Amino acid sequence: MKYKYTKFIPDDLEGIDLEQLLSKLSDLLLSSGFENPYEPDPDAHGHTRQELQDAIIEALLANGLLTPEQMERLLGEPADSDSKSGLEQLLDKLIDRMRQQGYLTPQPEEGTLSGGQQGKDLPPVKFEVTDKGIDFLGYRALRDLLGSVGRSSAGRHDTRDMATGIDAGGAVKPYEFGDTLNLDPVATLLSSVSRNGLPAPGERFELDYPDLHVTQGEYQSSCATVVMLDCSHSMILYGEDRFTPAKRVALALANLIRHQYPGDALNAVLFHDSAEEVPVEQLARVRVGPYYTNTREGLRLARRVLERQRKDMKQIVMITDGKPSAITRPDGQIYRNAFGLDPYIVSETFAEVAACRKAGIMINTFMLARDYELMAFVRRVAQICHGKAYFTTPMTLGRYVLMDYLDKKTRTVH
Numbered sequence: 002m003k004y005k006y007t008k009f010i011p012d013d014l015e016g017i018d019l020e021q022l023l024s025k026l027s028d029l030l031l032s033s034g035f036e037n038p039y040e041p042d043p044d045a046h047g048h049t050r051q052e053l054q055d056a057i058i059e060a061l062l063a064n065g066l067l068t069p070e071q072m073e074r075l076l077g078e079p080a081d082s083d084s085k086s087g088l089e090q091l092l093d094k095l096i097d098r099m100r101q102q103g104y105l106t107p108q109p110e111e112g113t114l115s116g117g118q119q120g121k122d123l124p125p126v127k128f129e130v131t132d133k134g135i136d137f138l139g140y141r142a143l144r145d146l147l148g149s150v151g152r153s154s155a156g157r158h159d160t161r162d163m164a165t166g167i168d169a170g171g172a173v174k175p176y177e178f179g180d181t182l183n184l185d186p187v188a189t190l191l192s193s194v195s196r197n198g199l200p201a202p203g204e205r206f207e208l209d210y211p212d213l214h215v216t217q218g219e220y221q222s223s224c225a226t227v228v229m230l231d232c233s234h235s236m237i238l239y240g241e242d243r244f245t246p247a248k249r250v251a252l253a254l255a256n257l258i259r260h261q262y263p264g265d266a267l268n269a270v271l272f273h274d275s276a277e278e279v280p281v282e283q284l285a286r287v288r289v290g291p292y293y294t295n296t297r298e299g300l301r302l303a304r305r306v307l308e309r310q311r312k313d314m315k316q317i318v319m320i321t322d323g324k325p326s327a328i329t330r331p332d333g334q335i336y337r338n339a340f341g342l343d344p345y346i347v348s349e350t351f352a353e354v355a356a357c358r359k360a361g362i363m364i365n366t367f368m369l370a371r372d373y374e375l376m377a378f379v380r381r382v383a384q385i386c387h388g389k390a391y392f393t394t395p396m397t398l399g400r401y402v403l404m405d406y407l408d409k410k411t412r413t414v415h
Contacts, residue, residue: 017066022095023104023134024141025060029053030130031138031245031252031285048128053105054092096128104134135285139252142399176213188214225266225310226406227303228254230284231321233273234292236369243369244289246395247320250402254318255281257403268306272299274327274335278306293327293337297350300364304357315362316388318402322369324378325350342374351385358386365389365405367398 023030029048048056061067067075075087099105105128130138173188192212200206228251236244251269258265269281274291276298300317307315327337328346338346357364364386368379371392383390391401 017061017095019095019098019102020137020141021064022057022060022066023099023137025064026053026056027138027142027249028245029056030134031248050096050128053096053128057092057095058088099134100128103131104137105129106131130285132282135252135282136256138249138285139256142249143253143256143403172217173214174217175211176215180215183215185214185216223264223266223312224262224314224316225268225307225312226254226258226315227268227270227306227317228281229270229272229299229303229317229319229321230287231273231294231296231299231319231323232271232287232289233294233323233326234289235294235323237289241395243322243395246398247369248284248287250320250399251281251284253399253403254406255284257406266310266312268303270299270303270306272296272302274337275329276302278302293335293339294321294323294325295327295329295335296321296325297346297353298327298329300350300353300357304353304360304362307362308360315360317357317362317364318367318406319364320367320369320398320402324372324375342378347378351381354382354385362386363388365391367391367393367401369393369395369398 029052062072075091096105100107108127108129173185176182176184189208189212190206192214193206193208196209196212197207230244230247230251232244236242236247255267258267267281269279269284271277271279271287272295274293275295279287296319299319303317307317324342325346326339326343327335328349329335336346354364364382365388366379366382368375368390376392379390379392382388389405391405393401
């Protein structure tokens, strides 16, 4: 039997890191309406195959995921004029791999009608990012954000209190009922010796309840956090997408809490004309709209969420770029005023900030704009609730939020 050998041509798909490519597509997969800022559709979901293909091409070219030789070969004309080019075939394979590995899902099912038959007048196929894809994007966002400041890992929240925990390193104390039995053998034996003297050779130490001593460790607290995201229209206006970076930070924070602080709690509240709580896992699919900023209603809902939590520390992380311009009246009607800082809206918002402080809730505000009136408003919020005010940009927002969360490790002991 004769064998004929031909030159091996590697599959272009083999040299592409699918996870790296997916992370480069995060702006598209987490998009919030920036592509159509003047007519945002809060109910729009998914992306067409053409949008995906355009984003993949841009990622491949901008990040050097393909060599020049591969690009030259892919851009060549197909042998058959009716067949797809090499680049089109590669894009189809990449999208199919993302579907097979559970990162994307088509809506509706590609190429079929409800009866399972093929048809010409089918609705355009749209692809949505799956929960697995969202979780992966949160992980990559966390890794990128922490890596940019030189952090590779984080522990749980330390405090100035002492407790008898597993991680021991503090002073020794007599054992009390309820303490973790983290015995200090030296102190325990010394107590027995001081009470009974050294035992004779061959005899045992006589230990009694008062002899038991335990080593104290640092008491590590738990924290309940509500991420309060401004999704009013201004978050995608003025030539800058501020909402997508904010969502990316929230996903990174969720990933951090789930893996490094499993005892902590994280909830998400959106505020616009009104406010609503959304599951954190659905946050990536949220888009901008409606138009106004009802900060007071967002704070009120966040306070109610946190009052249900039994945690040592409670905080609101508020990410916004605008002044409060709406408020919900007692009769349920929404009063709106987008011109300047309305005294009625501002006073009611400050009253809610004071209510949060009374409930033991700290508010940390991350302002994405630098207007003088806004800065004065944010500083007053921080002053009332003894919180912090950060004036940042979409590029640096993630570092500020995560570092503030990681550094919030001590609380005052009265």
